Amino acid sequence: MNVSIIGLGLIGGSLAIQLKKNGFTTSIIGVEANAEHAELAIEKGLVDRVVSLEDAIANSDIVILAVSAEITLKLLPQVLDLVDQQVVIDVCSIKRSVCELVSIHSKRKNYVSTHPMAGTENSGPKAAIENLFENKAVVFVEREKSSEKAFKLVSELFVAINMRIIYMNAIEHDIHAAYVSHISHISSMALAITVLEKEKNEKDIFNLASGGFDSTVRLAKSSAQMWTSIFTNNSDNILVVLEEYIDQLSNFKQLIESGNTSEINLLINKANKISKILK
Amino acid sequence: MNVSIIGLGLIGGSLAIQLKKNGFTTSIIGVEANAEHAELAIEKGLVDRVVSLEDAIANSDIVILAVSAEITLKLLPQVLDLVDQQVVIDVCSIKRSVCELVSIHSKRKNYVSTHPMAGTENSGPKAAIENLFENKAVVFVEREKSSEKAFKLVSELFVAINMRIIYMNAIEHDIHAAYVSHISHISSMALAITVLEKEKNEKDIFNLASGGFDSTVRLAKSSAQMWTSIFTNNSDNILVVLEEYIDQLSNFKQLIESGNTSEINLLINKANKISKILK
Numbered sequence: 001m002n003v004s005i006i007g008l009g010l011i012g013g014s015l016a017i018q019l020k021k022n023g024f025t026t027s028i029i030g031v032e033a034n035a036e037h038a039e040l041a042i043e044k045g046l047v048d049r050v051v052s053l054e055d056a057i058a059n060s061d062i063v064i065l066a067v068s069a070e071i072t073l074k075l076l077p078q079v080l081d082l083v084d085q086q087v088v089i090d091v092c093s094i095k096r097s098v099c100e101l102v103s104i105h106s107k108r109k110n111y112v113s114t115h116p117m118a119g120t121e122n123s124g125p126k127a128a129i130e131n132l133f134e135n136k137a138v139v140f141v142e143r144e145k146s147s148e149k150a151f152k153l154v155s156e157l158f159v160a161i162n163m164r165i166i167y168m169n170a171i172e173h174d175i176h177a178a179y180v181s182h183i184s185h186i187s188s189m190a191l192a193i194t195v196l197e198k199e200k201n202e203k204d205i206f207n208l209a210s211g212g213f214d215s216t217v218r219l220a221k222s223s224a225q226m227w228t229s230i231f232t233n234n235s236d237n238i239l240v241v242l243e244e245y246i247d248q249l250s251n252f253k254q255l256i257e258s259g260n261t262s263e264i265n266l267l268i269n270k271a272n273k274i275s276k277i278l279k
Numbered sequence: 280m281n282v283s284i285i286g287l288g289l290i291g292g293s294l295a296i297q298l299k300k301n302g303f304t305t306s307i308i309g310v311e312a313n314a315e316h317a318e319l320a321i322e323k324g325l326v327d328r329v330v331s332l333e334d335a336i337a338n339s340d341i342v343i344l345a346v347s348a349e350i351t352l353k354l355l356p357q358v359l360d361l362v363d364q365q366v367v368i369d370v371c372s373i374k375r376s377v378c379e380l381v382s383i384h385s386k387r388k389n390y391v392s393t394h395p396m397a398g399t400e401n402s403g404p405k406a407a408i409e410n411l412f413e414n415k416a417v418v419f420v421e422r423e424k425s426s427e428k429a430f431k432l433v434s435e436l437f438v439a440i441n442m443r444i445i446y447m448n449a450i451e452h453d454i455h456a457a458y459v460s461h462i463s464h465i466s467s468m469a470l471a472i473t474v475l476e477k478e479k480n481e482k483d484i485f486n487l488a489s490g491g492f493d494s495t496v497r498l499a500k501s502s503a504q505m506w507t508s509i510f511t512n513n514s515d516n517i518l519v520v521l522e523e524y525i526d527q528l529s530n531f532k533q534l535i536e537s538g539n540t541s542e543i544n545l546l547i548n549k550a551n552k553i554s555k556i557l558k
């Protein structure tokens with residue numbers, strides 16, 4: 001099975017490691033616009049060689065597009081224009097606009113729209129790690145628009161790296177992703193900025209930071225390029241969630257202002273229910 | 280060295296484990312109002328026996344008050360009323376109101392006001408773990424109000440469990456704690472409630488949750504009793520930070536609404552600077 005991966009960052013690089021390790025393929029071709037990343041990807045052994053988009057497609061059975069939402073929207077139609085029998089996957093975090101863009105492309109059947117729900121706050125080929133996808137969910141959207149051959153092949157690929165496949169329509173996916181992924185990033189980033197602004201006037205504020213703070217702001221390290229394109233391409237859903245989130249914070253604020261201990265206690269008890277879904 | 284710990288939860292229990300493990304003391308007496316917790320603490324070997332407050336103080340060189348802010352405000356004056364030569368420590372997350380409360384107590388010199396900056400989202404004796412304090416900071420406030428003997432003994436205690444001592448005044452501590460600890464908890468709790476509310480209408484939303492979401496909402500599991508008393512006892516500082524946080528979120532909202540990609544990108548780059556302080 002000849003596999004090429006376009007974009008050798010956290011997701012593309014980690015896919016390369018795992019697909020080889022789990023025996024889905026023995027060699028992988030890479031496409032990477034950033035020369036430094038290309039070099040590092042070869043050094044780390046993520047891919048055997050880095051070639052042009054055209055060469056990669058011509059020599060592959062499966063083409064995995066592992067770039068930001070913005071670049072996916074640019075490259076996916078170009079990739080589909082170039083394919084013959086090849087199967088194409090994208091893995092980006094928004095699905096509606098990507099699916100709409102290629103909905104009437106003559107090669108739509110060759111394309112499987114997916115979102116592996118895994119990641120870290122790090123980016124680039126140096127961030128690629130083993131076992132990133134282990135036992136995580138991968139969402140397939142618009143499954144019915146892919147050919148049986150393409151669907152079967154891509155299912156085998158994700159099963160080979162031990163992911164659970166979930167089916168959704170693209171609209172539903174984008175709403176859910178806004179709630180369980182996109183808003184967490186805004187929440188962390190805004191918190192990081194709040195504390196960094198304070199630090200300008202009061203030195204050593206981070207002397208006191210411990211594990212709780214670290215985990216809450218961890219996602220604030222995430223790639224600006226990647227997340228700018230997610231925030232703008234899923235803006236409708238994100239704005240709804242962000243408004244609800246600000247309302248919840250304003251509710252906390254109002255109860256703290258009025259010193260309403262019994263209501264604050266009830267609110268925290270409500271939040272505690274999250275434990276049922278945390279590992 | 281005879282040590283008693285009042286409150287055998289996450290902090291008190293973890294202190295008991297570490298003080299014995301690191302050889303600061305060989306036996307610890309506990310005081311615990313919750314009968315179930317008292318039993319569990321003995322079963323887990325956190326303490327040798329659970330006795331009354333009076334007995335514990337009478338038989339100790341050091342008394343550690345490891346209860347919520349609310350209970351600290353109730354118990355600390357009572358404890359100081361009962362001491363003779365004993366040294367008293369409290370470890371709660373707010374310092375100004377606690378210090379003010381006992382500022383003119385005749386035994387003020389016996390008391391050392393501290394805040395070990397360590398914790399997890401879990402509570403009760405079952406949450407007590409080894410190495411919770413390892414290499415973390417402990418804040419001493421109003422150091423000058425403690426006797427040299429008390430200060431020296433308490434310093435030795437925290438050095439024995441490998442903590443770094445930091446000195447601050449109580450007002451400064453409460454501001455810093457609001458920024459690097461208290462706001463993280465509100466941020467997590469409000470996020471948990473936002474997503475849990477959504478789940479009422481759309482099932483299976485958590486199928487998509489992965490590591491990023493987990494780490495951002497982890498603190499939402501924290502004890503309602505403990506955090507209600509922190510939020511109300513440090514309300515002035517918390518309200519300032521919460522307002523700044525809501526402003527930052529509103530800024531994100533406005534930029535996403537207007538599709539201002541270059542400003543969103545700049546904002547995320549600003550948030551990325553948090554990486555310099557994350558481990």
